[in-house]
Each structure stands twice: as structure tokens, then as C-alpha cells.
Amino acid sequence: MLEKTAIKAKEKRAEKDGKNDEKKYKWMDDIETFNLEAHIFFDDAFDENKLGHVNSFVKTLIDVFQEVRGQFKMENSHLPRDSSDDNLEEYFRTPYGGRMHWKLPYGNTIIVHLKDKQKIRRKKRWSQIMYLYYILDWCLTKDFEGTKGSKEETRHIKKEAKKSYILVLDGDVDFEPEAVLSLMRRMKKSNLVGAACGRIHPIGSGPMVWYQMFEYAVSHWLQKATEHVTGCVLCSPGCFSLFRGSAILKNNVLxxxxxxxxxxxxxxQYDQGEDRWLCTLVLKQGWKIEYCAESDAKTFAPEGFTDFYKQRRRWTPSTLANIIDLILDWKNLTKNNENISMLYIIYQVCLLISTLITPGTIFMLILGGIIVGFDVIPPWLALVLNIAPVGIFLLMCLYTSEERQIQFAAILSSIYSLVMVIVLIGVIQEAVDEGWCSITAIFLLFVAGVFIVATLLHPKEWYCLLPGLLYFVGIPSMSMLMVFYSLGNLHKISWGTRETESDVTDRNKNLKEENGYFCNFGNFITCMLCADNTYQKADFLKAIGQTRVHHIDQYKTTSTQTDQVHNQDIPSDTTEERKYPVFDESIDEIHNTEKEFWENRIQKCLKPPKEDKDRAENIKRKLFICMVYHRFSTLVHITANTPVWENEESKLRKIFENVGQYMTTNNQDPPKESAAATDKNRIVETVSFQEPKVKSMKRKAKDLKKAKDEYIDIAADIWLEQLRREKKQKSEEIPGPSVKRE
Structure with missing residues (x-):
């Protein structure tokens, strides 16, 4: 279907220009005409209680496919019927689970790979490894007639990989064929481009989606565009990106x-943000990652506050880990990748520093807003009012469950939103009072002007500017509390937003039932107030989900009645068996050659790991220690550098100052009225008097700081040597015998 769309787009463009010269558009044939293979890798696709039976998610996919196929036949009933329509579905057993082949109109095929978590690794990164090996290893070599493992096969793979492109998608992404063609044109312009990403538009409903509309827009307008121009895009998102096959195979990136x-x-770095990790490997091998603004794709964004926080809990640490990895390896990176310069590295360092200091900056901004907005509150009380909830939240990140942390973060977010409104009003009032040439007014106009100018440069996306006020009032929550929450839950290694029902059930078993009154504002804020009454968590869930449960029950009742009408004479087990496949011994296996390929690959890197509780607990403990370090490192640093009492370093400094002062004051030239002969004896006495003093101070310094023994010895020896030289010089200048001092 994409191939037909590409040809139509080419003809339409030629017709629009009024030129049908085949030579002019001949170069487009190689770009926009291609062979398409569509694969769906379904993670955890089987029912745990019924061997070989698919779960409810796969059944939903089958129902949707049959519905779409039936609708297509109705809309195109005038077209001649293809003889291949009699065999539209094929099922096979595989070493990793099962496979479904669905034939589509225009000769295309969708292959659905059903993963069994008992046979192969689960989660997204391992699904990506599956299809990368399947496409770049199996599909490119299955028609090779030479010797397996030879140099000829290697050259054949490299040749085919240069012409192969892998479009990486999430299951909830919507896009047009023209978006894919735009990415391919971008890749065709330079052979150094290893990956290209497009403009992602979040879709959904609710305040959280509105916030993400502005956030995604600003991120693409400013950050991705800057990275594209100054160097390379650091992350090509896994929801909609195009990779070059040869870039994945180069120097064992895969x-x-x-x-x-x-x-x-x-x-x-590896599992919390797999798309960034893959892009990091591609960049280190010298490939460029570009941004194509004309390639649009839509993806469903988290609509609830909880899902949003859990998503960013993975993104924030992963982003920091990969950026730090690139910065630390800057020598090899700038050497291997000609598109990354030292200036670009400095730019990323500045971004990293700004990210780390952002929570403290937001904290001071809120403090200033309270002082400006409420004149009756003294600064010390404003500091206490601001630091108390933040401190409580930090303690909750250490000792309470993740659900309670998010609930308290939702409460603080609503309070801080009101504070930010007060801050905005105070800043505007101050700008008006001081005049529009003041620093406050210039800063306000500059920040607002950047977003307005960016919107004018993207007129088709003007609507993304409307949620800008929501983005502003959400800065404390998203730039301060979320960073604390992400770092405070580094030891939580679950995906968060893509858990199965069994995962959620197992996690909820470990949670204690808590009393309290829960309230919510749509899907944006859910919080618990007053934990002393008898209002249970189950009552809260029942209250907020009453409407949804009613609709679900009504849908189930209607569906059940409909099924009973249509299938009243057919047993339910027979209907289920006819409608959905069961991957048992009755279904054929894949070809032996491909079966051997998958068995070898599973044994090498895709075999489900054995549960190692000690190793898992060790990793969690290290992550927890890392989180505690980030929490208290600033406090320890401030405490260590605060002169609350006299430390050893200050004592050493005083000793050195006293030694230097004593030597300087006691080594003055003798008075003019003194006899010249007495200078020699005076010097001898001064040296004999100073040496014990210096040695005594030297012993004290050793006792206070043994680590500085060498430095103290050298300093004391230099001073003693200097005194002896002065003594010798003055002794040589004095003629005649020595005269004793009276």
C-alpha cells in the first residue's frame, strides 16, 4: 500500500508542476518505490493459565484486523475478487511462541510475532533485538546461495543492508505514508545519516495532554532543531524513527x-531508555542522526498524572546517563564522528549543568515569588514554608511507596501552581511599576518572545502555544518535584506504564491498605486527604471509577447478549476455538532452517534469564545508594565547607601564618647603634632560638594532619635553610674576632 501511495504521490507532484518529464522524476523511483514488509512483535502474548492460548490483547488485535478487513471489502466491493482471498490467514509455531501471517490488499503481508515469556526475553529492548536480527540477519541471507559464514555472505549482507531501512514504531502511533517518504528522502541525501526522526504530536484528552502538547512543540522547535543544526540529534525516539540497516550492523552496534x-x-542506561542507548551506539560509530520536521506522527500520551510521572521516571535518569556517557567519551566521539564538534560537546555540558541546577533554581524562584506576593511573610518564614513540603517529599521518596509519592506530588503540584500564578502576577506588576526598560520586564519579554517567535516560524502548529500558561504553572512540579521523584526511585526498575495485569496485581499485594479521604480532579490530580477516617482505598477506587465501571459493565452485558443471540446453538468453547488460534501440536512449525536460526539466537542472547534475587537486590541496593548520594551530596558539601568550628585545615593555616610572621619579625636587621661584631652572635642566638620553635610547630602539624607531612617538612626545611644562608652571609661580612654580647 505504501508503494502504491508513493507512486501516486510522485505522479501528483509531477502533475502539479505541470511537467511530466520522466527524466526529471526518474531519481524518485529509487527513493519512493520500495518493497514493504510489516512486522508486529507482540510481547507477552500468551495466556498463563491456558497453554497455547493467546491472551486478551492478541484477541483484540485479531478482532480489529477482521473488522478493518471486512470494512475494506464493503467499501471496495466493486473491485474484482482476488483468488488469494481464500487463504488470508496462516499460523505457525516458532521457538519463541507463535506467528500469524495476514495477507492484505495490493499484495502486502503483515506478520505478527507472538512472544512467549517462558521461551524468550520480554520487554521492548529485546523485541527490538529480535526484529533487528530477523531483518538484518535472516531476511538478508535467506536467499543467499553461497557458503554460510563466508566472506561472500558478509559482503552480500553489507550490500543489502545499505539498501534496507527499518521503520521503528510503537503500537499506538498514527502516521501518513508521506511521513515515511520524507524520512527516506532525508536519509537519501547523505550516506552518513544513520537514523532520522520526525515531529511527534501527542494526542489524547485532559490537562496532562495539553501540557505535553506545548512541551513536545518547544522540544522539537528549539532543542531538536538546535541539535540538528549544530551537530546530531541525540535521541531518535522509538515510537517513530527510520534507521539505516548498515548503521546498525557497523562495528557490531547490534x-x-x-x-x-x-x-x-x-x-x-540500557533498559530504562532503550532508544537513547541505541542512538548513543550509532553516534559513537560516526553516523549522523537528523531531524525531519515535515515528517509528522501522532502518539498517545499519558493522560493521567500517575502515568506521566512513571513515564518520566524512566526518561530522566536514562537521558542523563546517556548524555554523561557521550560527554565522558568526547575524545573518541569527536574523532570518529565528523558531525560532532567540541563546541557541540560544550553545548551538551551546559545543558547537563542547567538540568542539574534546575531544581535549586526553581526552589529559589518559588521562594522569591512568596516574598513578592505576600509582603506580610518575612523571608525566613517563606524559606521554612517552602523547604518544609520539599523536605517531606524527599523523605517520602526514601521511605514510602511509589503511589504515595505520586499522590503527595499531585498535592504539591496543585499548591505550587497557585504559587506560580502569584509569581506571574508579581513579575508583571513589578515590570509595570519599574517600567518596561527594567531588567524584570526585559526578562519577561524575552522569555515570552522566544516562544512567540518560534510559533510564528511554525504557523501550522500555532495551537501548541495555547497551553503555554499551563506549562508555566507546572514548572515546579515538572522541573523540581519530578527530578526528585526520578532520582528517588532509581532502584525501581519496572517499566511503570506498560505493565500487565499480573504485574499490577503482584505489586498491589505488597502494599498496605491505607485509610483516608481521596479526591481527584479528572485525570490530572489524585490525592489523599486526612488519613484518620475510615474511608478505604477500595471506596476511593469505586468512587472515581463508578462511571467507567458502569460503562464497562453495560458494554459487557450488551456484548454477552449479542453473543448469546448469534451463538445460542454453538458451544462457547467451539466458538472460541474457531475465532482465535491455539498454538498447539495441530499447527505446523516454521521451516527447519529458520527454526535453527531462532534457536541459536535465543540461546545466544534472547534466552529468558534465570531469576537471581541476590543480583537483583544488589543492583537495587546500588541504585538506592546512588539515589541517597544525590539527595544528600549537596547538604554534605555545604556542611563540609561551612566554618561552624575550627577544622584541621584552618589550624594548619594558622600555624604556617604564625611561623612566617615569627620568622619575619625576628629576622630584622640589628639597630644601627649596635656594634657590628655583635651581629654574628645575635644571628647565632636567633637561629638557636628559632630552630626549636619551628621543630615544635612541625611536630604539632604532623599530629594534626599526617597527610600533609611532606609539605610541612619541605616548608620548614626551606625556612631553616633560608635562615642558615642569611647567617652565613652575615658572618662572612663581619671582620675580626667575635665580641660577646653584654
């Missing part, structure tokens, strides 16, 4: 991508 996380840092 082999490194299959590496299992063995340390706490690797767990954050």
Missing part, C-alpha cells in the same frame, strides 16, 4: 546493543 546490564549504571 552486538553491543544485546549486552545485558550487569551494573546499576548499565541498568539505567
Amino acid at each position: 552486538e553491543k546493543y544485546t549486552k545485558e546490564a550487569s551494573t546499576a549504571a548499565q541498568l539505567v
Whole structure:
């Protein structure tokens, strides 16, 4: 279908220009005409209680496919019927679970790979490894007639990989064929482009989606565009990106991508943000990642406050880990990748520093807003009012469940939103009082002007500017509390927003039932107030979900009645067996050659890991220690550098100052009225008097700071040597015998 759309787009463009010269548009044939293969990799696709039976998610996919196919036949009933329509579905058993082949109009096929978590690794990164090996290893070599493992096969793979492009998608993404063609044109312009990403538009309903509309727009307008111009885009998102096959195969990028996380840092970098990790590997091998603004795609964004926080809990640490990895390896990066310069590295360092100091900056901004907005509150009380809830939230990140942390963060977010409104009013009032040439007014106009100018440069997306006020009032929550929450839950390695029902059930078993009154504002804020009454959590869930449960029950009742009418004479088990496949011994296996390929690949890197509780607890403990370090490192640093009492360093400094002062004051030239002969004896006495003093101070310094022994010895020896030289010089200048001092 994409191939037909590409040809139509080419003809339409030629007709629009009024030129049908085949030579002019001949170069477009190689770009926009291609062979398409569509694969769906379904994670955890089987029912745990019924062997070989697919779960409810796969059944939903089958129902949707049959519905769409039936609708297409009705709309195109005038077209001649294809003889291949008699066999539209094929099912096979595989070493990793099962496979479904669905034939589509125009000769295309969708292959659905059903993963069994008992046979192969689950989660998104391992699904990506599956299809990358399947496409770049199996599909490119299955028609090769030469010797397997030879140099000829290697050259054949490299040749085919240069012409192969992999479009990476999430299951909830919506896009037009023209968006894919735009990415392919971008890749065709330069052979150094290893990946390209488009403009992602969040869709959904509710305040959280409105916030993300502005956030995504600003991120693409400013940050991704800047990275594209000054160097390379650091992240090509896994929801909609195009990768070049040869970029994945170069220098074993794919082999490194299959590496299992063995340390706490690797767990954050590898599994919490797999798309960034893959892009980091591609950049290190010298490929460029570009941004194509004309390629639009839509994806469903988290609509609830909880889902949003859990999503960013993964994104924030992963982003920091990969940026730090690139910065630390800046020498090799700038050497291997000609598109990344030292200036670009400095730009990323500045962004990293600004990210780390943002929570403190927001804290001071809120403090200033309270002082400006409420004149009756003294500064010390404003500091206490601001630091108390933040401190409580930090303690909750250490000792309470993740659900309670998010609930308290929702309460603070609503309070801080009101504070930010007061801050905005105070800043505007101050700008008006001081005049529009004041620093406050210039700063306000500059911030607002940046977003307005960016909107004018993207007129088709003007509506993204409307939620800008919501983005402003949400700064404390998203730039301060979320950072604390992300770092405070580094030891939580679950995906968060893509858990199965069994995962949620197992997690809820460990939670204690808490009393309290719960309230919510749509899907944006959910909080608990007053934890002393008898209002249970189940009552809260029942209250907020009453409407949804009513609709679900009504839908189930209607569906049940409909099924009973249509299938009253057919047993339910027979209907289920006819409608959905069961991957048992009755279904054929895939070809032996491909079966051997999957068995070898599963044994090498895709085999489900054995549960190692000690290793998991060790990684969690390291992540927890890392989180505690980030929490209290600033406090320890401030305490260590605060002169509350006299420390050893200050004592040493005083000793050195006293030694220097004593030597300077006691080594003055003798008075003019003194006899010249007495200078020699005076010097001898001065040296004999000073040496014990210096040695005594030297012993005290050693006792106070043994680590500085060498420095003290050198300093004391230099001073003694200087005194002896002065003594010798003055002794040589004095003629005649020495005269004793009276």
C-alpha cells in the first residue's frame, strides 16, 4: 500500500508542476518505490493459565484486523475478487511462541510475532533485538546461495543492508505514508545519516495532554532543531524513527546493543531508555542522526498524572546517563564522528549543568515569588514554608511507596501552581511599576518572545502555544518535584506504564491498605486527604471509577447478549476455538532452517534469564545508594565547607601564618647603634632560638594532619635553610674576632 501511495504521490507532484518529464522524476523511483514488509512483535502474548492460548490483547488485535478487513471489502466491493482471498490467514509455531501471517490488499503481508515469556526475553529492548536480527540477519541471507559464514555472505549482507531501512514504531502511533517518504528522502541525501526522526504530536484528552502538547512543540522547535543544526540529534525516539540497516550492523552496534546490564549504571542506561542507548551506539560509530520536521506522527500520551510521572521516571535518569556517557567519551566521539564538534560537546555540558541546577533554581524562584506576593511573610518564614513540603517529599521518596509519592506530588503540584500564578502576577506588576526598560520586564519579554517567535516560524502548529500558561504553572512540579521523584526511585526498575495485569496485581499485594479521604480532579490530580477516617482505598477506587465501571459493565452485558443471540446453538468453547488460534501440536512449525536460526539466537542472547534475587537486590541496593548520594551530596558539601568550628585545615593555616610572621619579625636587621661584631652572635642566638620553635610547630602539624607531612617538612626545611644562608652571609661580612654580647 505504501508503494502504491508513493507512486501516486510522485505522479501528483509531477502533475502539479505541470511537467511530466520522466527524466526529471526518474531519481524518485529509487527513493519512493520500495518493497514493504510489516512486522508486529507482540510481547507477552500468551495466556498463563491456558497453554497455547493467546491472551486478551492478541484477541483484540485479531478482532480489529477482521473488522478493518471486512470494512475494506464493503467499501471496495466493486473491485474484482482476488483468488488469494481464500487463504488470508496462516499460523505457525516458532521457538519463541507463535506467528500469524495476514495477507492484505495490493499484495502486502503483515506478520505478527507472538512472544512467549517462558521461551524468550520480554520487554521492548529485546523485541527490538529480535526484529533487528530477523531483518538484518535472516531476511538478508535467506536467499543467499553461497557458503554460510563466508566472506561472500558478509559482503552480500553489507550490500543489502545499505539498501534496507527499518521503520521503528510503537503500537499506538498514527502516521501518513508521506511521513515515511520524507524520512527516506532525508536519509537519501547523505550516506552518513544513520537514523532520522520526525515531529511527534501527542494526542489524547485532559490537562496532562495539553501540557505535553506545548512541551513536545518547544522540544522539537528549539532543542531538536538546535541539535540538528549544530551537530546530531541525540535521541531518535522509538515510537517513530527510520534507521539505516548498515548503521546498525557497523562495528557490531547490534552486538553491543544485546549486552545485558550487569551494573546499576548499565541498568539505567540500557533498559530504562532503550532508544537513547541505541542512538548513543550509532553516534559513537560516526553516523549522523537528523531531524525531519515535515515528517509528522501522532502518539498517545499519558493522560493521567500517575502515568506521566512513571513515564518520566524512566526518561530522566536514562537521558542523563546517556548524555554523561557521550560527554565522558568526547575524545573518541569527536574523532570518529565528523558531525560532532567540541563546541557541540560544550553545548551538551551546559545543558547537563542547567538540568542539574534546575531544581535549586526553581526552589529559589518559588521562594522569591512568596516574598513578592505576600509582603506580610518575612523571608525566613517563606524559606521554612517552602523547604518544609520539599523536605517531606524527599523523605517520602526514601521511605514510602511509589503511589504515595505520586499522590503527595499531585498535592504539591496543585499548591505550587497557585504559587506560580502569584509569581506571574508579581513579575508583571513589578515590570509595570519599574517600567518596561527594567531588567524584570526585559526578562519577561524575552522569555515570552522566544516562544512567540518560534510559533510564528511554525504557523501550522500555532495551537501548541495555547497551553503555554499551563506549562508555566507546572514548572515546579515538572522541573523540581519530578527530578526528585526520578532520582528517588532509581532502584525501581519496572517499566511503570506498560505493565500487565499480573504485574499490577503482584505489586498491589505488597502494599498496605491505607485509610483516608481521596479526591481527584479528572485525570490530572489524585490525592489523599486526612488519613484518620475510615474511608478505604477500595471506596476511593469505586468512587472515581463508578462511571467507567458502569460503562464497562453495560458494554459487557450488551456484548454477552449479542453473543448469546448469534451463538445460542454453538458451544462457547467451539466458538472460541474457531475465532482465535491455539498454538498447539495441530499447527505446523516454521521451516527447519529458520527454526535453527531462532534457536541459536535465543540461546545466544534472547534466552529468558534465570531469576537471581541476590543480583537483583544488589543492583537495587546500588541504585538506592546512588539515589541517597544525590539527595544528600549537596547538604554534605555545604556542611563540609561551612566554618561552624575550627577544622584541621584552618589550624594548619594558622600555624604556617604564625611561623612566617615569627620568622619575619625576628629576622630584622640589628639597630644601627649596635656594634657590628655583635651581629654574628645575635644571628647565632636567633637561629638557636628559632630552630626549636619551628621543630615544635612541625611536630604539632604532623599530629594534626599526617597527610600533609611532606609539605610541612619541605616548608620548614626551606625556612631553616633560608635562615642558615642569611647567617652565613652575615658572618662572612663581619671582620675580626667575635665580641660577646653584654
